[in-house]
Structure formats: structure tokens, C-alpha cells
Amino acid sequence: MTTLTISIIVVFVLGYALIATESLTKVNKAAIALLMLVGCWTLYMMDPMQYLQLMHPD
Structure with missing residues (x-):
């Protein structure tokens, strides 16, 4: 995997985690x-x- 692929995966996982914790982040x-x-x-x-x-x- 290239660093670009890893970067895309990291952005996706962070976004998904923020969506999952919407009640805590209030966003x-x-x-x-x-x-x-x-x-x-x-x-x-x-x-x-x-x-x-x-x-x-x-």
C-alpha cells in the first residue's frame, strides 16, 4: 500500500468514527x-x- 492509500483510509476511518460518535461531538x-x-x-x-x-x- 502506498502512503496515499493509507492517508485516504485514515481520513475515512476518522470521518466514520466522528459520524459514529455524533452524540458526543454534537456535529x-x-x-x-x-x-x-x-x-x-x-x-x-x-x-x-x-x-x-x-x-x-x-
Whole structure:
């Protein structure tokens, strides 16, 4: 796994944990989900070719 993949997983797990603890954090689930999406998508767009080559080998 590359560091980019690990970073995406970390952002996703942190976002998921915040969604799961919504009653403690008092933050809306939708807001956390949108921030998690933006974080994961931004990390993915830094180097999308490594994932595209894995999905579509030629």
C-alpha cells in the first residue's frame, strides 16, 4: 500500500468514527460526511493514475 492509500483510509476511518460518535461531538453527520468526502477526493486527485492503472491494466 502506498502512503496515499493509507492517508485516504485514515481520513475515512476518522470521518466514520466522528459520524459514529455524533452524540458526543454534537456535529451533524452530513457535515462530517461532506468533509470526509472532500478530504478523500482531494487525496485521490493528487495521483489518480496509480489507481487507474490498477483497475484498468493494459
